[in-house]
Amino acid sequence: MMEDFRKVTSVEDSQKEEKIESIVKVPTVKSFQGHCPALSPYLRGASKLTFKASLTLEEVQKENPQVAKGRYHPTECSALQRVAIVIPHRNREKHLLYLLDHLHPFLQRQQLDYGIYVIHQAGNTKFNRAKLLNVGYLEALKEANWDCFIFHDVDLVPENDFNIYMCDRQPKHLVVGRNNTGYRLRYQGYFGGVTALTRDQFSKVNGFSNNYWGWGGEDDDLRIRVEMQKMRVVRPSADIARYTMIFHKRDHGNEENGERMKLLRQVSKTWKTDGLNSCSYKLLSVEHNPLYVNITVDFSRELKIS
Secondary structure, three states: OOHHHHOOOOHHHHHHOOOOOOOOOOOOOOOOOOEOOOOOOOOOOEOOOOOOOOOOHHHHHHHOOOOEOOEEOOOOOEOOOEEEEEEEEOOOHHHHHHHHHHHHHHHHHOOOEEEEEEEEEOOOOOOOHHHHHHHHHHHHOOOOOOOEEEEEOOOEEEOEOOOOOOOOOOOEEOOOEEHHHOOOOOOOOOOOOEEEEEHHHHHHOOOOOOOOOOEOOHHHHHHHHHHHOOOOOEOOOOOOOEEEEOOOOOOOOOOEOOOHHHHHHOHHHHOOOOOHHHOOOEEEEEEEOOOOEEEEEEOHHHHHHO
């Protein structure tokens, strides 16, 4: 990992930092000031989120003129990490729009060099969140030498920009609480929703399993892989790591995975051969939209084989 990454404070250290007075918008800075600080001076803290029913993609683009092809970097300083946000997606266009509307300014206030990758599963086969995230990791690395990967559900929107979207010395879980759970951790060991791993951490565990078709289990599988590699999950404080979950009914094609408990019992035997090194897919398209890179893949053949 590059020298700049080693300078980033850990979760424990950053919580000791004094919060800096919030500023409404990230200003245009004329002079370059070297490395960005671990905590940006533009952070606001907690925000009350609103989701406008009439919101359009054109409005979000207009509000983010400095974002091009899903990429942004601060002009006033050099970001400490290059961060790829990977979002699994199918039939959630409105949720994606709401997330982009909040996430772009959120990340810009944190002075991040970032790119957003939306990984869309085509067809009617069962949804495979974990495999989509593996695809996002592999395809994003074809475009840039990312330091950190944030694996991000489309229906979770961060409420507090002191919840820093950078990787730590250990794998980081960013969703301590959310509105639909009373802002409590869903269960002990929960590692889903939004997670942050460095390139080294993610490759060390061989990524996600590719075998979780339908809802549930893949995040617990990843936690087991992390623990098997003698790493530990860290979290920001509960008053910061808060999210609003956009209400929705479970999607057709994402029914509960009845095989998940069986798969979880086999992780110690399967992790070396089931993951990044076995992630096969048909790449249908890569589209560089103004606000994100849209990568469409098809898993039909792979599901038949499995």
